[in-house]
Amino acid sequence: MTKRQEQALKTKEKILKEAAKMVAENGVDNLNVDALTERCEVAKGTFYTYFKHKEDIVFEICRDLFAQIEERMQQMTGKNIVEKLSYYFDEFMKEVERYGVNITRAWIRGVIDPKNAPENFDSKKWQYDVEMLENILKNAVKDKELKKNTPVELLTHIIISQLYGMMTVWCMSDCEFEPKEWTKKFCDVQLKAILEKYLV
Amino acid sequence: MTKRQEQALKTKEKILKEAAKMVAENGVDNLNVDALTERCEVAKGTFYTYFKHKEDIVFEICRDLFAQIEERMQQMTGKNIVEKLSYYFDEFMKEVERYGVNITRAWIRGVIDPKNAPENFDSKKWQYDVEMLENILKNAVKDKELKKNTPVELLTHIIISQLYGMMTVWCMSDCEFEPKEWTKKFCDVQLKAILEKYLV
Amino acid sequence: MTKRQEQALKTKEKILKEAAKMVAENGVDNLNVDALTERCEVAKGTFYTYFKHKEDIVFEICRDLFAQIEERMQQMTGKNIVEKLSYYFDEFMKEVERYGVNITRAWIRGVIDPKNAPENFDSKKWQYDVEMLENILKNAVKDKELKKNTPVELLTHIIISQLYGMMTVWCMSDCEFEPKEWTKKFCDVQLKAILEKYLV
Amino acid sequence: MTKRQEQALKTKEKILKEAAKMVAENGVDNLNVDALTERCEVAKGTFYTYFKHKEDIVFEICRDLFAQIEERMQQMTGKNIVEKLSYYFDEFMKEVERYGVNITRAWIRGVIDPKNAPENFDSKKWQYDVEMLENILKNAVKDKELKKNTPVELLTHIIISQLYGMMTVWCMSDCEFEPKEWTKKFCDVQLKAILEKYLV
DNA sequence: GATGAATGAGGATTCATTCAT
DNA sequence: CATGAATGAATCCTCATTCAT
Numbered sequence: 118m119t120k121r122q123e124q125a126l127k128t129k130e131k132i133l134k135e136a137a138k139m140v141a142e143n144g145v146d147n148l149n150v151d152a153l154t155e156r157c158e159v160a161k162g163t164f165y166t167y168f169k170h171k172e173d174i175v176f177e178i179c180r181d182l183f184a185q186i187e188e189r190m191q192q193m194t195g196k197n198i199v200e201k202l203s204y205y206f207d208e209f210m211k212e213v214e215r216y217g218v219n220i221t222r223a224w225i226r227g228v229i230d231p232k233n234a235p236e237n238f239d240s241k242k243w244q245y246d247v248e249m250l251e252n253i254l255k256n257a258v259k260d261k262e263l264k265k266n267t268p269v270e271l272l273t274h275i276i277i278s279q280l281y282g283m284m285t286v287w288c289m290s291d292c293e294f295e296p297k298e299w300t301k302k303f304c305d306v307q308l309k310a311i312l313e314k315y316l317v
Numbered sequence: 318m319t320k321r322q323e324q325a326l327k328t329k330e331k332i333l334k335e336a337a338k339m340v341a342e343n344g345v346d347n348l349n350v351d352a353l354t355e356r357c358e359v360a361k362g363t364f365y366t367y368f369k370h371k372e373d374i375v376f377e378i379c380r381d382l383f384a385q386i387e388e389r390m391q392q393m394t395g396k397n398i399v400e401k402l403s404y405y406f407d408e409f410m411k412e413v414e415r416y417g418v419n420i421t422r423a424w425i426r427g428v429i430d431p432k433n434a435p436e437n438f439d440s441k442k443w444q445y446d447v448e449m450l451e452n453i454l455k456n457a458v459k460d461k462e463l464k465k466n467t468p469v470e471l472l473t474h475i476i477i478s479q480l481y482g483m484m485t486v487w488c489m490s491d492c493e494f495e496p497k498e499w500t501k502k503f504c505d506v507q508l509k510a511i512l513e514k515y516l517v
Numbered sequence: 518m519t520k521r522q523e524q525a526l527k528t529k530e531k532i533l534k535e536a537a538k539m540v541a542e543n544g545v546d547n548l549n550v551d552a553l554t555e556r557c558e559v560a561k562g563t564f565y566t567y568f569k570h571k572e573d574i575v576f577e578i579c580r581d582l583f584a585q586i587e588e589r590m591q592q593m594t595g596k597n598i599v600e601k602l603s604y605y606f607d608e609f610m611k612e613v614e615r616y617g618v619n620i621t622r623a624w625i626r627g628v629i630d631p632k633n634a635p636e637n638f639d640s641k642k643w644q645y646d647v648e649m650l651e652n653i654l655k656n657a658v659k660d661k662e663l664k665k666n667t668p669v670e671l672l673t674h675i676i677i678s679q680l681y682g683m684m685t686v687w688c689m690s691d692c693e694f695e696p697k698e699w700t701k702k703f704c705d706v707q708l709k710a711i712l713e714k715y716l717v
Numbered sequence: 718m719t720k721r722q723e724q725a726l727k728t729k730e731k732i733l734k735e736a737a738k739m740v741a742e743n744g745v746d747n748l749n750v751d752a753l754t755e756r757c758e759v760a761k762g763t764f765y766t767y768f769k770h771k772e773d774i775v776f777e778i779c780r781d782l783f784a785q786i787e788e789r790m791q792q793m794t795g796k797n798i799v800e801k802l803s804y805y806f807d808e809f810m811k812e813v814e815r816y817g818v819n820i821t822r823a824w825i826r827g828v829i830d831p832k833n834a835p836e837n838f839d840s841k842k843w844q845y846d847v848e849m850l851e852n853i854l855k856n857a858v859k860d861k862e863l864k865k866n867t868p869v870e871l872l873t874h875i876i877i878s879q880l881y882g883m884m885t886v887w888c889m890s891d892c893e894f895e896p897k898e899w900t901k902k903f904c905d906v907q908l909k910a911i912l913e914k915y916l917v
Numbered sequence: 918g919a920t921g922a923a924t925g926a927g928g929a930t931t932c933a934t935t936c937a938t
Numbered sequence: 939c940a941t942g943a944a945t946g947a948a949t950c951c952t953c954a955t956t957c958a959t
Binding site for chain 4: 622628630671674677678679681682683703706707710711
């Protein structure tokens, strides 16, 4: 990577980071290119060297956010499936909390409406999470932690809707409760109940 | 009611109905006063005779939707708590499905962000549902269906987040699954598991 | 017409007139909505109550210009065909000169590229003139001024291309010559030559 | 010529050729440096190594087009003036047709507005053609084909406006007629009529 | 000569909302 | 109550051009 390319990457990251900050502060509806570029101390046009549409940056912010979750999931070896899922929930909500309600709101809004997705966001966004979870469960079946007849798809959707339900309610309640605490309760009470009959 | 008042009521309902139709067709983002009033064959100003802010109408649409659920809940006497909640879920999702994804999307978006609420929408919107559920559970305690030590608030939130999770995921997946079918599975599997230990 | 409608019409005409003036002064490329509305002392948005796109106003300006020519043509009774056409040319160029090169440039530019036409400009613009000329010639045939076998379409196109050629060259030369003087020469020399063999 | 210079020439020609293609395909309005350089697989900056302003390339394209006409005119020896002019018209329109409407539109647009000319395009563009025609006529006078009192300038302008009129109408009609066929009719009917009285 | 990141002037357009009639 | 002309804040986005590497 040449120095110029490095500089360019830095610029993009600066914009991305500042945008995330702004969304976190005031919500997506108040993110505007003018203010953003001004805060980044770059020209307005610079934004468009990196993002084709304003929308795109919101997606990248959210994708960044959830990409980090994915990364952490790699380090889940040596845990059983319930622990893994609990860990998944926990990390998910930790990250969500770290980024704040406004970004979570943006994420939900984006994810709710597939038609809003920018062109380069090829797959349906929600499948992003679905696939990850599905893989965790599939591997558990392969590793003989879960019975062969486990309805993987069904469970995936049940769990996903719990996860998104918590996020949605968290936003609705304007952070009235502690996500992590809730997650724990959810996992303790429900996860077991759901998985119990499929455990080997 | 004078004739004038009658006419006025008719006008308001026409606007409300047409707005609901438009949101259902194209989503909230594409609802605008110009097109709405044109379709209603009234002047643009007329809209503002009935709604102080454009936002208000979206809320009324959604409120209408969920008001109907509340109505039906009155007829739940003679059922036990699990049946009641199952019935609640079922009716809820039926109504949701009837109105369509776009209105559900509007609802989630509205509900997610308390700051978007119009002034005259005094309470936090999400408490709307919370309260109803809480009442169902409280009554169950009062009626000695549930133990006295039942953590009503906790259960309410768990159930609510399930409900919203399903709605959210339904929107995310662009109606890829049948809400009512899912509801049934949720109720059968989870609701029982959650409530079991509190049943008298 | 109510007073409000009258006022509205006045506003539109004011915008139209001022726009024509601005185009005349600085050319189409320098017509911008901001400056226009400021000069009209109306809000920027007012422009868009009357014109859906900026382009549209240019067309209206040009259409207005040539509509006036059409009007005058009504008063050509009692002249023979050569006189009529000479009169047509003459009036055409007079009007063109009156409006100035810049508007003529706008007209040619607009007319040259059918794809640029705004939606509400239904027919191909150039047919506007073609039809008028065609009618003049057809009537001359009907009135037995011209022979029955006169190739009306052919002549129409020859004459039209002369007319537009003069306009084009006038713009090219940046008004180096007198349109009316040229018109006269064209008519005297060519028109007769062209029509001669078809005269009854 | 060093290898570097050779390479440079190749690059310039590639840009020029691709630009011509792009104008022909989508019109001048859709020619932009970004897309052009991308198609040429060179950096955006490279464009500016060869062209000071974007406009310049359009002029070069058009100049190229008409330069070829000039070349062919050299081979007109041994023809009389009417034949020469007919040949000129014919070749002109052939070339025009070969390049297509969009480039012709670009040419007219460019030529119509002298203020648009790039700085290094010193003379008024339309004089380009004027001079060539004028020379043909002057030579005819010198060669005693035309009378001494022939109003060369006048005739030049008449002929030029015919030529441009045909081009303009061709663009207006979106290629509805065959340029060459028309040219023939024009020449047969009008050219003779115009020149007749000046022939020796 | 070639590169491509950065620039920033420039302009169009939308639409909720008001208010005089 | 109904009207609809007028408002103007709010922003996005394009793209020719420069210049340090």
